[in-house]
Amino acid sequence: MGEAPATSRRVRVHQDAVGQIKSLAREQLRAHGAATLSLRAIARDMGMVSSATYRYFPSREHLLTALCTDAYDSFGQALETAVAAVPRSRHLRRWWVMSHALREWALAHPAEFGLIFGAPVPGHRADLNETGPSSARFMAPPLQTYAAAVRAGAADPGRTQGLADPGVAALLQYFVERTDPPCPPQLAGLALNQLSCSLGFVALETFGAMGKLVRDPIAYYGAHVRGGMVGLGYDPQAVRRLR
Numbered sequence: 001m002g003e004a005p006a007t008s009r010r011v012r013v014h015q016d017a018v019g020q021i022k023s024l025a026r027e028q029l030r031a032h033g034a035a036t037l038s039l040r041a042i043a044r045d046m047g048m049v050s051s052a053t054y055r056y057f058p059s060r061e062h063l064l065t066a067l068c069t070d071a072y073d074s075f076g077q078a079l080e081t082a083v084a085a086v087p088r089s090r091h092l093r094r095w096w097v098m099s100h101a102l103r104e105w106a107l108a109h110p111a112e113f114g115l116i117f118g119a120p121v122p123g124h125r126a127d128l129n130e131t132g133p134s135s136a137r138f139m140a141p142p143l144q145t146y147a148a149a150v151r152a153g154a155a156d157p158g159r160t161q162g163l164a165d166p167g168v169a170a171l172l173q174y175f176v177e178r179t180d181p182p183c184p185p186q187l188a189g190l191a192l193n194q195l196s197c198s199l200g201f202v203a204l205e206t207f208g209a210m211g212k213l214v215r216d217p218i219a220y221y222g223a224h225v226r227g228g229m230v231g232l233g234y235d236p237q238a239v240r241r242l243r
Contacts, residue, residue: 018056020046022070025063029111034121037064064115065126069134071112076137078105083141091154092234094145096242099198099225106202113206117199132174139175143183146191146232159233162190194228 024042039060043050057063082101086094106113115121116135149155166189168176176188183191201224204210205217214220222243229239 014056017046021053021056021063022067025067026111029067029115033111034064034115034118034124037121039063061124064121064124065130067112068116068126068131071109071116072131072134072138074109074112075102075105075116076134076140078102079138079141083145088148089152091145091149091152092229092238092242095142095149095229095232095234096225098141098145099228100221102198103202103205103221106206110206113202117203128171128174133178136175136178140179142191142195143175143179143188147179147181147183147187149232149234150187154234155229156233157187157190160190160231162193162231166190166192190232194232197228198224 021042024045025037028037028041037060039053039057040050043053046053057066078101079098082097083094086097088094146155150157166172166185168185168189172188172192173185176183176185201210201221204213205221210217210220226239226242229242230236
């Protein structure tokens with residue numbers, strides 16, 4: 001009778017320690033960046049010997065992978081929530097709010113954004129088996145939102161200047177196979193093109209460059225999203241009315 005409560009306490013203690021380690025690691029990311037992330041410093045802040053942290057994360061690389069996974073999950077959830085708040089029939093609005101949720105999440109989580117979309121951390125190589133499901137969660141909303149718009153006739157890929165055959169490589173194929181229903185490779189390539197442009201814009205803003213380039217980044221981003229939607233084959237007149 002006493003075994004289950006004892007086990008539950010051990011699980012809670014373990015989960016609490018993992019959560020605290022991740023929280024302190026994110027503080028390090030915000031203060032110093034990923035390259036100097038230190039399990040030893042985290043152990044010191046927690047008041048434990050450095051070897052104790054290895055019960056929770058066997059190495060610094062395992063901790064970085066866990067932080068990447070959490071960041072992708074958080075990013076994906078933000079996009080899912082934005083799209084789910086708009087009726088399925090409002091295809092243009094769904095892409096619009098998703099694009100703005102992307103920007104808002106990045107500005108609210110610059111360290112996490114930098115971790116998953118910035119320069120690779122020296123010595124760290126995330127395993128797709130670990131980060132794949134969470135990164136697919138982030139990719140699903142753009143691929144599914146665009147594919148649904150094309151199926152409904154709200155976007156016409158024939159009006160785009162994108163590649164008819166984008167030459168889908170292994171990682172994008174992984175994402176395509178995890179959309180429901182699977183996103184056609186051509187549409188995935190077109191959506192990826194616009195997603196990449198938005199991530200580049202947001203990177204400039206997140207890391208402080210955009211404010212030095214334009215006076216109103218919000219309006220500029222809105223114009224960027226509209227231009228991208230026209231590039232995806234959404235109706236230009238309808239896109240112009242989006243606010």
